[in-house]
Each structure stands twice: as structure tokens, then as C-alpha cells.
Amino acid sequence: MKISGTHEIQASRERVYAALIDPQILQRCIPGCESLEETSEHVYIATMKAGIGPVKGTFKGNVHLNDMQPPEHYRMTVEGKGGPGFVKGTGNFNLAETDSSTVVHYEGDMQVGGVIASVGQRMIEAAAKMLAAQFFKALESEIKS
């Protein structure tokens, strides 16, 4: 499944880039993130309790940031699994600067399997977009404060 989106944040590109790769900020912004531990540089183990309305599941997985080109680009590789299924994917994040804000564009390819994929297929894309919107909203208020 391909997923992409754009979010605008009222802050400089350097500021947004730094926040996007700061494990403490990420932990506070990723919806349902219970822990995010850095095991080596830019490699993390994360536990996430993701919930869409009443459907909840705990996921555990690895997050790897690479191809770092501050402040305009990085790539994220995610591999996780939990009760309802597994998720695997790669996403490219590109940051563009405007007069007073930064536009983050992400574009990724995700594989979702297990129960969540077989019964929730028709909702996965909407669910992914909803979680992404929550993440960027939290990130924006984090950067502002």
C-alpha cells in the first residue's frame, strides 16, 4: 500500500528536522507510543499502543532512520508486529521551506499483514492517514511550545 501526505508546520526547516529525529519528541508525538529506545545511532525499538476508535492493538518494532540529509531529507524503515498483525514499510520524508513555514512531504510503501489486513483492509489507508494527522498535529504543538 502506498501512502503519502503533506503537512505544513509554522517553524524553520532546521527546527522541524531536528524535532523529527529527536527520540524524546517522537515518543511524545507518535500516537500511542509507550516507549522509544535508541539502540544505536538512528536505530530505535518502539512500543506503540495504536487505537482507531474502539480497535486497539499493541505493536512492537524497529525504526531505522537513514539517508540523512539535514535539513531536507531522510528515510525511515519500520518493521513491527503485534496482536492484530504486522507492518513493514519504508518512507521518504522531504522538507521544503516556504516564507514562514516548513512543508513536510512523506511518501511511503507499506505492507500490512495478519488479521488487521484481512479484515481491516478497507480501513487501513484511512487509519494510516488519521494516525499521521495526529502525529503532525502533536509535532506542531511540540515545536511551538
Place this chain on the structure above:
Amino acid sequence: MIPAQFDYARANTLDEALNLLAQNEDAKILAGGHSLIPAMKLRLMQPPLLIDIGRIKDLSYIDEADGQIRIGAMTTHYQIESSDLLKRMCPLLPECASHIGDMQVRNKGTIGGSLAHSDPAADWPAAALALNAELVAVSKDGERTIKADDFFVDLLTTALNPGEILREIRINKNGSSQAYVKMPHPASGFAIVGVAANLIMNGSNECTSARIGITGVAAKAYRATGVENAMAGSQLNEAAIATAAKHVSDNTDINGDLFASADYRRHLAAVYTRRAIQTAASRV
């Protein structure tokens, strides 16, 4: 598939259900069980307690008072489909009900359960939006009325607060022309696209105002305001309807899945919107 262990409590009154819900934050309300139970069997949901309100008789009714149609939340799809009162006064509801799932689902599933679950492809949310329904929610603190426009918040998420139960659906009678058309998924019966059209027309084939509810194509059901604006004050001829219907996906993030891509859904939404408006307009 076998669900995780859970407790079960059957409420005999709404007050009893509200008390139980207030004591158990993670409890789920069980209505007809045709969304909740399948999700529990797959262990996508593991509530510790189910509070069954499906047998509270006072919550199952269709009547008319003060120019409004009032439907109890535990009224089944079939009761709505077969209601003579609704066929006469608000034909969109029986028509919409007839499209839901299969006979077994319609005999058990309830309008309140479906609205509170807010599946992005469920049929009722489109009808509730098109009819400008008011949804009455109760909690231990009292009762409040939520407009359908404010009720559907996001994917599987409604404006109901924890501790609140949907009690009644209210619809104002207005003598409008109505239709619900749908392309169902061939396996699940859920809407790939579902369109509810509710038109107020004057004598000279002109549309005074329109409300169009769309389900199945986005994260939640929504009103196609672009179509409504294009319809208001326009003559209901084929060209005008086709032009208006093209606005169905204006400012809307359309979802795709393995069965139907976003582009295909966008196309279908315009086609089914056109058909819904044409059908409604033919029923003056």
C-alpha cells in the same frame, strides 16, 4: 475464532446500563452485535465487559411527535425497512435499511449500534446526514442532542463521550424527495459508495435546497456540500444534475483499498450521486 474472555451484563433499563458504564470505563455497549462481536472474535477488540442494551424494550420504537419522527436506538434495520409510517413519511430510511447486509443482519443489527460504531462504509451515516437527523445521547449527567453534521468525527470515531449512550434518532418531517443508492461490496455488502439524497423541490422542477450524504469513500461519512450548493436553485435537468454531481469529492480525501482505488471511488461517487439525485427528483 473465539473472543478473549469478557464479562457480560444484561441491562434491563437504560439507567442500569448508564450505571454499569460509569463504573467500567473500558466496557462496550452491546446492541445488535453485528459489528462488535465479529471484531471481538478476531480479537481486534477486547473489552473486559459487555453491557447488553439490546433487550431494553423502551429503546425499540418508531413514532411521530411534534412534527418529528423518533426512532429508538435499538430499532432493528428490519423494523425500519418494514415500517409503514416511515415508508409514508421518510422513505429514505426504509430504502436505506433494505440495502444493509443480508436478512440476518437486518433482523439483529440496530440503527443506533451502527451509528455509534461509525463504520466508514456503513449505510446509516449517509442517511442521517442527508436527513439532518438529531441524535439524542444520554449519560448520568443528563441528555444532549447532537446534530448528525457534528456526530461523525473520524474513522470509527463519533462525538459520543465515554459514559454516553445513543438513545434516539430524530428527523424533522419536511415533505422532501429522497433516495438512497449504493454500490455494495460483493462479499461484505458494505458500501463501496453509498449516496443519500434529500431534495426540497418547488412546483416547477426546481431544487430549492439539497442535502447529500456520502458513505464508503472517505474515513467517515460526509455531506457533499459542493453538490448541495450547485443544486440549490437550479433546474433539475440531466445536465445540471451531472454537473453538480461532479463536485462530490471536492475538498475530500478519498480512500482506496485493494478492491477499489481512490480514483475509481471518486468516479463511482460522482456516478452514484447523479443517480441518487435523479431518482429522488423523479419521486416528487
